[in-house]
Amino acid sequence: MRWIWIDSFVEFTAGERASAVKNITRSEDHLHDHFPGFPVMPATLIIEGMAQTAGILVGEARSFRENVILAKIRRASFDDFAVPGDQLRYDAVIETIDEQAAVTTGVVSKNGAPMGKVDLIFSHVNQANKPPELPDHNFVFTDQFMDLLATFRNNNMSGTPSDE
Amino acid sequence: MATSRDEVFSKVQEVLTDALGVDDDEVSAESTLQGDLGAESIDFLDIVFRLEKAFDIKIPKGELFPDEILNNPEYVDGDKMTPAGLEKLKQAMPHADFSKFEQQPDVSKMPDLFTVDTIVNYVENKLQVA
Incomplete structure (x- = not known):
């Protein structure tokens, strides 16, 4: 299954900030049930989009040595709906990062206008502090996430315009 | 100031x-x-x-x-802290009030500190x- 809730990065400043966009389409399965006749992107998936944007930013800041786990949603507030046809933009900033964890703040915008805030805490999970039930390999940063960052970097290095 | x-x-x-x-x-x-x-x-x-x-x-x-003190077997005996463990904890937490905890140093009561x-x-x- 593809569990990926951002389409592409549009900005990436290592260790500091990252921005990604997500275009909402009517063909997404979850919109058929949420809600019938009134498709709205669930707030939980908007949070996930921010978590993926910020999570990759945090992972990259420490060279993807650890698994980066979403540990706490400090704040999630939205004052608008996002529906098919809208473009969401996630702007994430690292507030604090150390060997244990990272704190990020984030703004969600819809078609260019801010519509919410999502602040998160991530835990760094490595071999030394890993609970036994978690796998040994890096299970967070799979190819589908690494490809997103690689695509952004390839595009920017070759001078190709970004998706924005 | x-x-x-x-x-x-x-x-x-x-x-x-x-x-x-x-x-x-x-x-x-x-x-x-x-x-x-x-x-x-x-x-x-x-x-x-x-x-x-x-x-x-x-x-x-x-x-x-200082939660890592509990990971040291020398400082914990069953569900109680050993005298050495209690002493270590008091040193590590001069900012806490031990008056109740030290009367009955159950590990499960540590969060009350x-x-x-x-x-x-x-x-x-x-x-x-x-």
């Missing part, structure tokens, strides 16, 4: 209301973070980060909440040293 205890308390109160989603009036000096205010493990890390920002201080891992006052004491010490 020195920060008064009331000022420290009121900033700590704000940190805890933000971190734990509780109301101001729930946060009194004697409130325990876990029992009274419902803090979970990740909240302790959140509280540390927020205190660092609110007071512009650096809190090394394990200094405010983490009160709002414990944090206020810690921050006060930290600001005096800085």
Whole structure:
């Protein structure tokens, strides 16, 4: 299954900030049930989009040595709906990062206008502090996430315009 | 300029209301973070980060909440702390009030050492040293 809730990065400043966009389409399965006749992107998936944007930013800041786990949603507030046809933009900033964890703040915008805030805490999970039930390999940063960052970097290095 | 205890308390109160989603009036000096205010493990890390920002201080891992003492078998015997463990904990937490805990040092009661006052004491010490 593809569990990926951002389409592409549009900005990436290592260790500091990252921005990604997500275009909402009517063909997404979850919109058929949420809600019938009134498709709205669930707030939980908007949070996930921010978590993926910020999570990759945090992972990259420490060279993807650890698994980066979403540990706490400090704040999630939205004052608008996002529906098919809208473009969401996630702007994430690292507030604090150390060997244990990272704190990020984030703004969600819809078609260019801010519509919410999502602040998160991530835990760094490595071999030394890993609970036994978690796998040994890096299970967070799979190819589908690494490809997103690689695509952004390839595009920017070759001078190709970004998706924005 | 020195920060008064009331000022420290009121900033700590704000940190805890933000971190734990509780109301101001729930946060009194004697409130325990876990029992009274419902803090979970990740909240302790959140509280540390927020205190660092609110007071512009650096809190090394394990200094405010020295939970790693419990991982040492020398310091724990079944569900009780050994005298050596209790002594170690008291040294590690000069900011906590041990008067109740040391009468019956059950490991399960250790979270009761983490009160709002414990944090206020810690921050006060930290600001005096800085």
